[in-house]
Amino acid sequence: MSNRPPGDDAGKRQRTSTKLTAHRGLATWGERLVPLGEFRDAAAAAGQELSAAARATAAAAHRQPVDDATPIEGPFGRIVAFGGVYNNHFALEALLAEAAGCRAEAIYCLGDLGGFGPNPEKVRPLLEEGGVLGVQGNYEESLATGREDCNCGYTDPRDNEFADLSYRYTADRCSPETRRWLGSWPLRRRVRVGGQELLLVHGSPRRINEFLFASTSPVPFLDVLFDEQRCDGFLCTHTGLPWHRRLPSGRDAVNVGVIGRPPNDGATDVRYALIEAGADGLEVQLRSLAYDHQALAAEMRAEQLPEEFVETILTGWWTTCLEILPAKERAASRF
Amino acid sequence: MIDPASSDAAPLVELRSLDTLWFQVGGTVCNLACTHCFVSCSPTNHTHEFLRLDEIRGYLDEGAALGVREYYFTGGEPFLNPEMEAILEATLRVGPANVLTNGLLLDPGRCRRLRELDDASDYSLDLRVSMDGYEAAANDPIRGEGTFERILQGVRNLVHAGLNPVITVTEVHDDNGTVRGKERFFQLLRELGIAKPRLKILPVFQIGAEVERGGAYASWQRLRSGDAPVDGWDHLQCSTCRMVTDQGVWVCPILVNEPGGKMGEALADTLDPFALDHPACWTCHVYGVSCKT
Numbered sequence A: 001m002s003n004r005p006p007g008d009d010a011g012k013r014q015r016t017s018t019k020l021t022a023h024r025g026l027a028t029w030g031e032r033l034v035p036l037g038e039f040r041d042a043a044a045a046a047g048q049e050l051s052a053a054a055r056a057t058a059a060a061a062h063r064q065p066v067d068d069a070t071p072i073e074g075p076f077g078r079i080v081a082f083g084g085v086y087n088n089h090f091a092l093e094a095l096l097a098e099a100a101g102c103r104a105e106a107i108y109c110l111g112d113l114g115g116f117g118p119n120p121e122k123v124r125p126l127l128e129e130g131g132v133l134g135v136q137g138n139y140e141e142s143l144a145t146g147r148e149d150c151n152c153g154y155t156d157p158r159d160n161e162f163a164d165l166s167y168r169y170t171a172d173r174c175s176p177e178t179r180r181w182l183g184s185w186p187l188r189r190r191v192r193v194g195g196q197e198l199l200l201v202h203g204s205p206r207r208i209n210e211f212l213f214a215s216t217s218p219v220p221f222l223d224v225l226f227d228e229q230r231c232d233g234f235l236c237t238h239t240g241l242p243w244h245r246r247l248p249s250g251r252d253a254v255n256v257g258v259i260g261r262p263p264n265d266g267a268t269d270v271r272y273a274l275i276e277a278g279a280d281g282l283e284v285q286l287r288s289l290a291y292d293h294q295a296l297a298a299e300m301r302a303e304q305l306p307e308e309f310v311e312t313i314l315t316g317w318w319t320t321c322l323e324i325l326p327a328k329e330r331a332a333s334r335f
Numbered sequence B: 001m002i003d004p005a006s007s008d009a010a011p012l013v014e015l016r017s018l019d020t021l022w023f024q025v026g027g028t029v030c031n032l033a034c035t036h037c038f039v040s041c042s043p044t045n046h047t048h049e050f051l052r053l054d055e056i057r058g059y060l061d062e063g064a065a066l067g068v069r070e071y072y073f074t075g076g077e078p079f080l081n082p083e084m085e086a087i088l089e090a091t092l093r094v095g096p097a098n099v100l101t102n103g104l105l106l107d108p109g110r111c112r113r114l115r116e117l118d119d120a121s122d123y124s125l126d127l128r129v130s131m132d133g134y135e136a137a138a139n140d141p142i143r144g145e146g147t148f149e150r151i152l153q154g155v156r157n158l159v160h161a162g163l164n165p166v167i168t169v170t171e172v173h174d175d176n177g178t179v180r181g182k183e184r185f186f187q188l189l190r191e192l193g194i195a196k197p198r199l200k201i202l203p204v205f206q207i208g209a210e211v212e213r214g215g216a217y218a219s220w221q222r223l224r225s226g227d228a229p230v231d232g233w234d235h236l237q238c239s240t241c242r243m244v245t246d247q248g249v250w251v252c253p254i255l256v257n258e259p260g261g262k263m264g265e266a267l268a269d270t271l272d273p274f275a276l277d278h279p280a281c282w283t284c285h286v287y288g289v290s291c292k293t
């Protein structure tokens, strides 16, 4: 904002001290000072005051359940779900071996295949061979639609710079064929595990790039989401930090984490979710996965990806995109 | 009636979902009278009064049933409200809380209690401390003589209690939001012992006290239906927020000094679309502003 007339300091001090007492008995209405009563009367008359019945109707209309014709898959007894591959084909290989080892009946990827890591074209054959079923992330959506950025939803310019850099790296190396394949993935899936119908999405059930962190996803909010989406639980990713909350209503909110980089905990393992039908509803395990992170770091360096990214792989601490973390998640973070 | 089809009419913004519920918990009462305050707060401004805990409880219940995700507290100065800590305790039981404060009332005892509230909740307590320059010479002409040092002391007390505030800066000075300016703020915060500095930059709203300091909006700075971006108005915070004051529920934290911003008494009264016919809406649109952290 440079359309400011240069002020004289003495004048400003003068004005500040008059402001300290200027409002006695007066209210600010836009740029004017008016008697308090005048403002309050106008405020009281503005807007609408509905009857109790009309309020109940308005609230119900606001929480109107969505019409969702997504076909239901399953039922399964045991599934594996993971997100955020970020081109980490080493972790993806390890994940597929684990999923086979624990006899998962279906394997779901919740999106964000690219960015951060090296050589995006190594991921697709692994997913195809493993029979992985996908949900589009903001990355896939951006790649498939030819967007200029990854729509990650960062506010800090430094975060956006890193996000841009890794998006361009991936976009430049992604064949039209792969883009089309990613574009064919659905934005959501519905999967039955035991008696529960789960919604599988990337960010949140309502927005592809909404960040659902444990400390900012309160129980009443989640309950309203479940009602709106008519599901018994959801699996999401996008933030990179795994968590699971069993609601008093018996429904489960699960962020499955990502396999592309560690969950900012100072160790090199990544996370995925093993979801099983149990006697008392879902059994959710957020499992650690070791993989050849040294090989990944070497390949990232060979591709001249930012050293900040390599450091995260080797130390387990995030070095970028920290500004999006809420207070609790940031407090647990090294940087 | 506004005709939404006319490109000259103010566009309507739908409430997509009520994600963010604001409380003007300190009313318009503040221990400062900043020259850029877009709500013109001051020690004697009682346009809006403090919100009481019992009033807030009612809105917390209604908000929870509507699926609110997070709660924000502002003023005036929230910590002038004698019930502020009890209000935060009640809020942190149902969701995350953010407090926008000028930092002057953050004494060591209060910071310790805030830390206890934070520790007792699964949800995040985020404190946002306002500052308008990385040195007294830039900050004090805006916020008042000697405030820079007092803000820093408040921040130190928070840090000592193990809380890491988000420092909130307006672009009241040209370089506050530049890369160099941000670096200076980060440096200042590191010197205060903050290893993980957090910063939020906001543009200036040319309303309230700011009119006298920096000038008002020009008549062309208004939104028209024809200005709608392809994705609609979803980038505006009023598509996901409402603001509660002691005078009822308002569209957003910005228009509380315009009776036209008042929408109802209960949250359920305010779920309809709102006409963006105020010049401040132009700033929100052009700068992509969200007052959220």
Ligand code: SF4
Pocket: B030, B031, B032, B033, B034, B036, B037, B038, B039, B040, B041, B042, B075, B076, B077, B101, B102, B130
């Ligand atoms: S900008 Fe904040 S601290 Fe300054 S007068 Fe307004 S409410 Fe008070």
Ligand code: SF4
Pocket: B236, B237, B238, B239, B251, B252, B253, B254, B255, B274, B276, B278, B280, B281, B282, B284, B285
């Ligand atoms: S001032 Fe901003 S947030 Fe408020 S109604 Fe206008 S556009 Fe929406």
